[in-house]
Amino acid sequence: MEVVEFSPTPEQYAWTFGGVAPIRHVRPGSLLRLWTEDAFCGNLRDITDLPSRALTMPFVNPQTGPFYVDGSEPGDTLALHFVDLTPARDWAASATIPFFGGLTGTDRTAMLQPALDERTWIYHVNSARNSVEFVAHASDFRLELPMSPMLGTVGTAPAAGEARSSLVPDTFGGNMDTPEMRAGATCFLAVNVPGALFSVGDGHYRQGEGEACGTAVEGAMHVTMLVDLIKGGAPAWPRIETDDHLASVGSSRPLEDAWRAGQRDMISWFGELYGLDPLDGYQLLTQISEAPLxxxxxxxxxxxxxxxxxxxxxATAYQGMHQKMRQLAATIG
Amino acid sequence: MEVVEFSPTPEQYAWTFGGVAPIRHVRPGSLLRLWTEDAFCGNLRDITDLPSRALTMPFVNPQTGPFYVDGSEPGDTLALHFVDLTPARDWAASATIPFFGGLTGTDRTAMLQPALDERTWIYHVNSARNSVEFVAHASDFRLELPMSPMLGTVGTAPAAGEARSSLVPDTFGGNMDTPEMRAGATCFLAVNVPGALFSVGDGHYRQGEGEACGTAVEGAMHVTMLVDLIKGGAPAWPRIETDDHLASVGSSRPLEDAWRAGQRDMISWFGELYGLDPLDGYQLLTQISEAPLxxxxxxxxxxxxxxxxxxxxxATAYQGMHQKMRQLAATIG
Amino acid sequence: MEVVEFSPTPEQYAWTFGGVAPIRHVRPGSLLRLWTEDAFCGNLRDITDLPSRALTMPFVNPQTGPFYVDGSEPGDTLALHFVDLTPARDWAASATIPFFGGLTGTDRTAMLQPALDERTWIYHVNSARNSVEFVAHASDFRLELPMSPMLGTVGTAPAAGEARSSLVPDTFGGNMDTPEMRAGATCFLAVNVPGALFSVGDGHYRQGEGEACGTAVEGAMHVTMLVDLIKGGAPAWPRIETDDHLASVGSSRPLEDAWRAGQRDMISWFGELYGLDPLDGYQLLTQISEAPLxxxxxxxxxxxxxxxxxxxxxATAYQGMHQKMRQLAATIG
Amino acid sequence: MEVVEFSPTPEQYAWTFGGVAPIRHVRPGSLLRLWTEDAFCGNLRDITDLPSRALTMPFVNPQTGPFYVDGSEPGDTLALHFVDLTPARDWAASATIPFFGGLTGTDRTAMLQPALDERTWIYHVNSARNSVEFVAHASDFRLELPMSPMLGTVGTAPAAGEARSSLVPDTFGGNMDTPEMRAGATCFLAVNVPGALFSVGDGHYRQGEGEACGTAVEGAMHVTMLVDLIKGGAPAWPRIETDDHLASVGSSRPLEDAWRAGQRDMISWFGELYGLDPLDGYQLLTQISEAPLxxxxxxxxxxxxxxxxxxxxxATAYQGMHQKMRQLAATIG
Structure with missing residues (x-):
């Protein structure tokens, strides 16, 4: 197995999906050992480091990549299996950022109310206990929370000549920010340009569904992953397979359209796997879907x-790619 | 313990929350043994019973109730604990209804496309195996699925003199259609009118999150529940407590507003339980929220x-009401 | 022509569409001379009268009505022609209300930001110049604006046994808050219950499209209107005809669904008037629609x-009802 | 005055905002005489030319540009004045495109219903009468409509290293598809990259508000325009000034967010022009806004x-730039 090790210098960070020259070529079947910087570029290290002063927009959410997958062409399906995600620091950070987040007005959910106060929370990692600690600002509340590492961002270059900020999720994947993207998961992404040009980043030591305030427990990450390629079969939206679940991730606004996209894609997947016609698939999904934001x-x-x-x-999805990658992962130290 | 048994005749069904005279008075602390008709009024019994012919709009989703809770006043909190939900028939039904559902145009997500085909699926109950069976129309696919009984509809009369169709969920509860509303759960609802005037209905033998096609595995249900009252403390949105979880259910459009409402209410609940200020609560929720649709x-x-x-x-929510009801439920045969 | 004069006492105000007994019977063809209180119940009379102190929720937006239209049955079309709207006071009021409005978080577009400051603006009426005067709070800016009287609220009782707050617009009309509802306009509404039970209110001395802050230049109004009935033909959404325009008003969330509903209904109207098939109607509307919020x-x-x-x-809509009412209106002193 | 004449060959079309090298440099104060191809690349010439066969996705909506404006830097304001828009052909086309448009499911408002039928409508231009003719497919309905030329697309390169399809509108302008973008209008756009890199295209011989079916009366256009630059002052969203109106164009989903963005920006503009504080501006806008989609x-x-x-x-916006450009335009033959 070919092994690619890569840890970007700050000058090598990618800030967009698309529009960036590949940093490395990788062959299908390769193992990658990567390092990813956190979404704040490591600049929030203390609760006195506030986003408006410590961040330099738009240089947030740096990506490690893009990688050119040899032989991949538009219409193909990229398979990325996460073997291991290990926190690379003994602390992580989260913050409220002015006019960013789910419970505040933003540049487009434009309100006249003043911004919420900026706060930075620093989470200390307890490796022995595999936990992080939440420490409140306004009271003496403290809470130990289980570590649950995941990647917020996994994506390929978009179609149609677009380049999108690393803050964006869409059909190409990107900043989906789903806790499903953890070790043991295989992510299937459409290849839109020759070489796929995928990148990864935005490690979270843990995150709730919805990522309400806009930033998870953000931390640098060691990422061990397998890369493979399936000719053809590009899914409409990113799909994830684990030992326990099949998943599809829709991204849009309003939120019901994101849900519709993922539901529609799962009905297509049922058709591929079981020959269910769309109405029967719709009915079955109605009764068995889980729908975590x-x-x-x-x-x-x-x-x-x-x-x-x-x-x-x-059923066997993508020619058994997930099982094959799981077995391969088990052989990796 | 006072016990109220009630099984409505068709003339006694309630079709709205609010605007209906109470069918019974109940005292706080009472046990109710109820029967609820299915959302189709029992009219879909065969796959040849199609909604456009077998249903008489707007007479769908009949409610059992409303019940006048003695002593309850606006601003109080109604506590409803579901002791047991047992399917009352050996079959259940689901259907696609023209211009209703999540993956079709509707009267307001107005499209020019023709309606999806109507289909009715009948699920046979296997009591011994505690399962229902999905049978596809367009192929020979069959699938046995675990039974997982829940109530789609639990609500009080709305505020401001409104009466809402039993198809509507809002701050008063109503047609929330969440699989969280199962045996073992305690639902806390704001009292908006004297007597609360709550009703229940819309039994589902199982349902996926999102209820994509608009109808779950709809079946008549035996409902055993406890009713109690907390003076004051009315929550902004329906809350649910189980042995394992706290939950709040927001209902609105677009979907992000439903999510915002539930998140905001949970942050309030954190404040009540732990004294967390809103920003610390926002941060904590960001990292631990589950967000199933x-x-x-x-x-x-x-x-x-x-x-x-x-x-x-x-922490003790609502003076330990959930624990108290759980203990009481354990004593009921 | 039968003439009905009615000016409600405060005890006679209606606060909902549906759920209220008729205040008067009127025959099709009648002339009504009504008085409507403003949405604040006349309680904001000075810039020191702030909504949180001067208003008693939910008693806002009082309606004059409901009127039982003799002979009207579900499925019929009610025609309401506004002959004259004349301000009934020499002042009017507008205000920011905490967590209400388009550029602030609300109970469901739930934000953590504090409420906007409350302010009340009093507009003095200059009858001779047919104008009102805007006076800023935070600077010495003053601006005379043309009077342009309209009714925010025109509606019938809803279907399905519902009663809706007078703050709600939907298929039954209600609180549509469109500047199109002015003297010279004929509004066509579906009859949902025997007698139609329509009411009117929420006079605005002027209003911009969108009604951004949630309250227009709110003032008591003298309303002179004609009432008539067309058997059958109930439109899906409220329609308005003037000498110059045909219009349909969709109401929903998100806003694109409100737009879709109105567009879809206009395509239906094109079919009725010109025999255009839906796709040709869609194409024509694409090139000629005006779409004011x-x-x-x-x-x-x-x-x-x-x-x-x-x-x-x-083309002749509704058997020439608008032209007939215009002619009749011209004969009224 | 420097004059730049440019008519792109097909190889010179730009398909994105951003990510394209400048086709010409222009100095502030220059006059441009351009030609723009229609959004279908001229490929729909007969009603038998259907989009699924005649278009090659994603190569639609070709742009003329981008132009590098000498001296422009991020944070500056680009001023583009449209002196004249003259149809460049004696026909134009519109069409329904599968899963594209406002009254059909799309890739993200994902529905299970089949696509609407494809139809192409060809509009013949009558130059003498300054009109186009709508010809129905399914009946013999024909309708002469006034010509009303406009540009669907006017935009600069986006910020943050993004490149966006020419089908996208956002803060950089782009595919706003507003009938306000006609001769006599001055458009103010933020400069996000050195040189601004603006382009124009997507001529419409007329269009209704909302552009329901997704395609207007699409035709090649002769565009005569003036380009100028204001140092600093970049607006949050595209602004338009005409002799009669000030306007701001918000673009987002859901539609209420697009509206909020434009309203918020107009309140900022009121602050710049009149010193109104945000709440007074909010109040004034509430009473005078027009809000065409x-x-x-x-x-x-x-x-x-x-x-x-x-x-x-x-008031004088942008140092009187609109008036200055209008006067200059009057001198151009």
């Missing part, structure tokens, strides 16, 4: 449509 | 904000 | 789809 | 907030 704060909102495999007949 | 098909959409108790410090 | 602040938002008659072939 | 079909929806100058005190 991913984010309601980004440039598009993301909604996950998820189905437990234990409820479904056995 | 309830329905994306009704007159308002419903989004659940849910937090696992195991992540939180021990 | 009505309100983006109420329980549902309202969007007007409007077409200039000068662009269309001559 | 632009499009409810593109990747973002666009809503215009428009105020009649006759209602406002005299």
């Amino acid at each position: 991913a984010n309601v704060v980004d440039a598009n909102y993301s909604s996950v449509t998820k189905v437990a495999k234990r409820l479904l007949p056995t | 309830a329905n994306v098909v009704d007159a308002n959409y419903s989004s659940v904000t849910k937090v696992a108790k195991r992540l939180l410090p021990t | 009505a309100n983006v602040v109420d329980a549902n938002y309202s969007s007007v789809t409007k077409v200039a008659k000068r662009l269309l072939p001559t | 632009a499009n409810v079909v593109d990747a973002n929806y666009s809503s215009v907030t428009k105020v009649a100058k006759r209602l406002l005190p005299t």
Whole structure:
């Protein structure tokens, strides 16, 4: 197995999906050992580091990549399996950012109310206990929370010559901010340009569904992942397979459109796997769908449509790619 | 303990929340043994019974109630604990209804496309296996699914002299269609009028999150529930407590507003339980929220904000009402 | 012509559409001379009268009515022609109300930001110049604006046994808050219950499209109107005909659904008037629609789809009812 | 005055805002005489030319540009005045495109209903009468409509390294599809990158507000325009000044957010012009705003907030740039 190790210098960060030259070529079947900087570029290290002073917009959410996958062409399906996500620091940060987040006016949910106060919360990592600690500002409340590492951002270059900020989720993946993107998951993404040009970033030591305030427990991450390619079969929206679930992630506004997109794609997937016609698939999904929100704060909102495999007949998605990658992952130290 | 048994005749069904005279008075602390008809009024019994012929609009989703809770006044909190939900028939039904559902145009998401085909699916109940069976129309696909009984509709009379169709969810509860409303759950609802005038109905033998096609596995239900009252403390939105979770259910359009309402209410609840100020509550919720959708098909959409108790410090909500009701429920045969 | 004169006492105000007994019977063909109180119940008379102190929720937006139209049955079309709207006071009021309005968080567009400051603006009427005067609070800016009287609220009782707050617009009309509802306009509304039970209120001495802050130049009004009935033909959404335009008013959330509903209804109207099939009607409307917003602040938002008659072939809507009422109106002193 | 004449060859079309090298440099104060191809690349010439066969996605809506404006830097304001828009052909086209438009499901307002039928309508231009003719497909209905030329697309390169499809409107302008963009209008756009890199295209011989079916009366256009630059003062959203109106164009989803953005920006403009504080500006706008929709079909929806100058005190926006350009335009043959 070919192994690619890469840790970007700040000059090598990618700030968009699309519009960036590849940083490395990788062959299908390769293992990548990467490092990703946090969404704040590591600049929020203390509760006195406030976003309006410590961040330099638009240089947030730096991506590690893009990687050119040899042989990949538009219409193909990129398979990315996350073998391991390990926090790369002993602290992480979250913050309220003026006019950003789900419970505040923004540049387009434009309100006349003043911005919420800026606050930065620093979470200390307890590796032995595999936990982080929330420390309130306005009272002496403290709470230890389980670590649950995930990647907010996984995406390919978009179609139609577009380049999108790393803050955006859409059909190409990107900043979906779903807790489903954790070790053990395989993400299937449409290839839109030759080489796919995928990148990853935005490690979260944990995140709730919806990511209400707009920033999770943001931390630098060691990412171990497998890359493979399926010719053809590009899904309309990013799909995720785990040992337990199939999922599709729709991203749009309003939020019902994000949900509709993911539901529609899962009905297509049922058709591919079981030959169900769309109405029968619609009916079945109605009774078995899980529908956890991913984010309601980004440039598009993301909604996950998820189905437990234990409820479904056995089926082989993408030629058994997930199982194959799981087995390969088990051999990796 | 006072016990009220009631099974409505068709003439006694309630079709709205508000605007209906009470069918019974109940004292706080009472046990109710009720029967609820299914949302189709029992009229879909065969796959040849199509909604456009078998249903008489607007007479769908009949409610059992309303019940006048003695001593309850506007501003109080009604506590409804579901002791047991047992299917009352050995079959249930679901259907696509023209211009109703999440993946079709409707009267207001108005499209020029023709309606989806009508189909009725009949689910046979296997009591021994505690399951229902999905049978596809267009292929020979069949699938046994676990039973998971819940109530789509639980609500009080609305404020401001309104009467709302039993198809509507809002601050008064109503047609929230969330799978969280199952045996073991305690639902806290604002009292808006003297006597609260609550009713229940819309039994589902199971339902996925979002209820995509607009109808779950709809079936008549035996409902055993406890009713109690807390003076004052009316929540802004319906809240649910189980042994494992706290939840708040926001209902609005677009879907992001339903989510915002539930998130905002949970932050208020954190304030009540832990003294967290709103920004600290916002931060904490960002990292621990579960956000399963309830329905994306009704007159308002419903989004659940849910937090696992195991992540939180021990706290007593509503004077320990849920624990008290759980203990009482354990004594009921 | 039968003439009904009615000016409600405060005890006679209606606060909902539906759920209220008729205050008067009127025969089709009658002339009504009414008086309507302003949306604040006349309680904001000085800039020191702030909504949170001067208003008693939910008793706002009092309606004059409901009127039982003899012979009207569900499925019929009520025609209401506004002969004259004359301000009944020499002042009017507007205000910012906490957590109400288009550029502030609300109970469902729930934000954590504090409420906007409350302010009340009093507009003095200059009858001779037919104008009102805007006086800024924070600077010495003053501006004389033309009077342009309209009614925010015109509606029938809703279907399905519902009663809706007078703050709500929907298929039954209600609080549409469109400047199109002025003298010279004929409004066509579906009859949903025997007698139609329509009411009117919420006079505005002028209002911009969208009604951004949630309250127009609110003032008591003398309303002179004609009432008539067309058997059958109930429109899906309220329609308005003037000498110059045809219009349909959709009300929903999100705002695109309000727009879709009005557009869809206009395409239906094109079919009725010109025999255009839906796709040809869609194409024609695409090139000639005016689309002024009505309100983006109420329980549902309202969007007007409007077409200039000068662009269309001559056609007779509703058996020439608008022309007939215009002629009749011309004979009234 | 420097004059730049440019008519692109097909190889020179730009398909995105951003991500394209400048086709020409222009100095502030220059006159441009341009030609723009229609949004269908001229490929719909007969009613038998259907979009699914005649268009090659994503190569639609070709732009003429981008132009590098010498001396322009991020934060500056680009002023584009349209001196003349003259149809460049004696026909134009419109069409229904599968899963595109306001009254059909789309890739994200994902429905299970089949696509609407494809139809192409060809509009013949009558230059003498300055009109186009609508010809129905399904009946013998024909209608002569006044010509009313406008540009659907006017935009600069976006910020943050993004490149956006020419189908997208946002803060950089782009595919706003508003009938306000006609001869006599001055458009003010934020400069986001050195040189501004603006382009124009998407001529419409006429269009209704909302552009319901997604395509206007699309035709090639001769565009005569003036370009100038104001240092600093970049507006949050595109602004338009005419002899009669001030306008701001918000673009987002859901539609209420597009409206909010434009309203918020107009309140800022009131502050700049009259020193009104935000709450007084909010109040004034509430009473005088016009709010015609632009499009409810593109990747973002666009809503215009428009105020009649006759209602406002005299004021000078952008150092009198509009008046200056109008005077200059009057000197051009």
